[in-house]
Amino acid sequence: MSTTFDLATTPLREVNAALHVEGLAGEYVVENPRGAHNVAVGLDAPVTVTIRGHVGYYAAGMNQRADVTIEGNAGTGVAENMMSGTVHVTGNASQSAGATGRGGLLVVDGDAAARCGISLKGLDIVVGGSIGHMSAFMAQRGRLVVRGDAGDALGDSIYEARLYVRGSVRSLGADCVAKEMRPEHREELAGLLKAACYEDDDPADYTRYGSARTLYHFHSDNTY
Amino acid sequence: MCGIVGLHLRNPELHARLGELLTGMLCEMEDRGADSAGIAVYGDDGWSPAGLATISLVDLAAPAAEVAAALGAALHTEVSARAVGDVLLASAAGTPEALLAAARACYPHVLVGGFGNDVAVLKGVGSPRALAQQWGLAEATGWQGVGHTRMATESAVTSSGAHPYAVGPDQCLVHNGSFANHATIRRDLRAAGIEFDSENDTEVGARFVARALAAGADVATALTDLTTTFDGFYTLLVSNRDSFAVVRDAIACKPAVIAETDDWVAMASEYRALASLPGVERARIWEPEPEVVYAWTRSPQAAEVAA
Known part of the structure; x- marks a missing residue:
């Protein structure tokens, strides 16, 4: 038995407040989001939330423990700074998907636009399609899996996040390099693909990218 | 934004x-x-209006009839003008460029919102x-x-x-x-x-x-x-x-x-x-x-x- 909120008749703040009640459990459905911002942000309960339609900015941001499914496209910053739980976008995601995310799993079945996983801090992101330019910029920790292609400047100034891309990479950002796929990486990738329900993919088709670590220390040649 | x-x-x-x-x-x-x-x-x-050139004059603060008469005199043709909020839309036969030139001549400091057919x-x-x-x-x-x-x-x-x-x-x-x-x-x-x-x-x-x-x-x-x-x-x-x-x-x-x-x-x-x-x-x-x-x-x- 699930509880349904209709955003056509219930104000967003009431819906979010109802999802913030202490001790919340169960299944919730949000209908008619019509591109609204901040839908189902700040959840911190082991609940299932299904949003039926396209959402605007920051949907499911700061998520903890909840499993959120967006049946449609998501605007800027979906699941930004999420801590745990899962967020699943069945359509495409706009720029900065999963920005600064610290934990949990974000799955985008379609494409994610520019700056996907910017400043990633521990979240895992699996993108079914392709990602835009400047993705994983300054990504510190976590994994980003891309079943399609990556745009320009992938992983610019990256720290210790690991990137797996199956398709082409238009260009790599500063200090981001292709790296060897060792057995532990194939195993890690297989686990991420399985968690995102893409277990038929062959990890051998993917290339790993990460930091060359040349920017970690001051280098006098880089001064002006 | x-x-x-x-x-x-x-x-x-x-x-x-x-x-x-x-x-x-x-x-x-x-x-x-x-x-x-x-x-x-x-x-x-x-x-x-179809078949006429139209120009948008923003914040002109002059009656539409007066503007129509002034532009009409400059163009030697009939000009219609109507106020839509604080914008005057003036229309006349001829090219949009001729209408623009007439508006600039009559009202040198007017803000032209746009013009065309x-x-x-x-x-x-x-x-x-x-x-x-x-x-x-x-x-x-x-x-x-x-x-x-x-x-x-x-x-x-x-x-x-x-x-x-x-x-x-x-x-x-x-x-x-x-x-x-x-x-x-x-x-x-x-x-x-x-x-x-x-x-x-x-x-x-x-x-x-x-x-x-x-x-x-x-x-x-x-x-x-x-x-x-x-x-x-x-x-x-x-x-x-x-x-x-x-x-x-x-x-x-x-x-x-x-x-x-x-x-x-x-x-x-x-x-x-x-x-x-x-x-x-x-x-x-x-x-x-x-x-x-x-x-x-x-x-x-x-x-x-x-x-």
Whole structure:
């Protein structure tokens, strides 16, 4: 038995407040989001939330423990700074998907636009399609899996996040390099693909990218 | 911020609803900035009567009959004028350029909102909701409409700082973002003899495009040239009487969503502005790629039907 909120008749703040009640459990459905911002942000309960339609900015941001499914496209910053739980976008995601995310799993079945996983801090992101330019910029920790292609400047100034891309990479950002796929990486990738329900993919088709670590220390040649 | 909306109708059955749909789109973007707003409507027979040239004179503060008489005397032809909010729309037989020249001669300091054969441009200071109501936008008809709601970041909140910038015949440009090198390009354009109405960065983009189109370039070429000449942040919606085009800068941090069905092409800063369009649930929806020019052309058949 699930509880349904209709955003056509219930104000967003009431819906979010109802999802913030202490001790919340169960299944919730949000209908008619019509591109609204901040839908189902700040959840911190082991609940299932299904949003039926396209959402605007920051949907499911700061998520903890909840499993959120967006049946449609998501605007800027979906699941930004999420801590745990899962967020699943069945359509495409706009720029900065999963920005600064610290934990949990974000799955985008379609494409994610520019700056996907910017400043990633521990979240895992699996993108079914392709990602835009400047993705994983300054990504510190976590994994980003891309079943399609990556745009320009992938992983610019990256720290210790690991990137797996199956398709082409238009260009790599500063200090981001292709790296060897060792057995532990194939195993890690297989686990991420399985968690995102893409277990038929062959990890051998993917290339790993990460930091060359040349920017970690001051280098006098880089001064002006 | 700033909000942009645009609607290019392919299905003539929807022409009667253009104003209603555009009003809904524009008002939905109100919280992206509401210090001033503007619209361009293509094909409203009341605002820009078919077969006549029309010019939009913003904040002229003169009675319509007096303006019609002055322009008529200058052009030696009959001129009709009507007030739509604080904008006067004047129409006359002849070319849009002749009408523009007459308006400049009679009212040297007037702000020209736009001019052409098919377009009416309305803009001013205020919230889009209040302005749309003042203009009666919901009742407008036509095949194409563009709207902008502004949050000023780099020049004054005045009618001359409001978008659209419609500086070439039947052309219109709206912008979300800011050009970084507009002063340099304005200087070059001024040196080439082009005059400006404001210190606004967007006007430089509009004058640049108008100059390229006047020199014979198509809109895709003009916008590609713009991407290599202008630095800064921009999502632009550029329309003409028979075209509708979108382009974003290389960084693409200013939002844009395009939706397309057999009945229409629509563009907005955010999806929620498109959420009420008829048939949107079946639309192909995507975000324009950086530095890719997306352009749609009105089919010649559609143009004939409207003419």
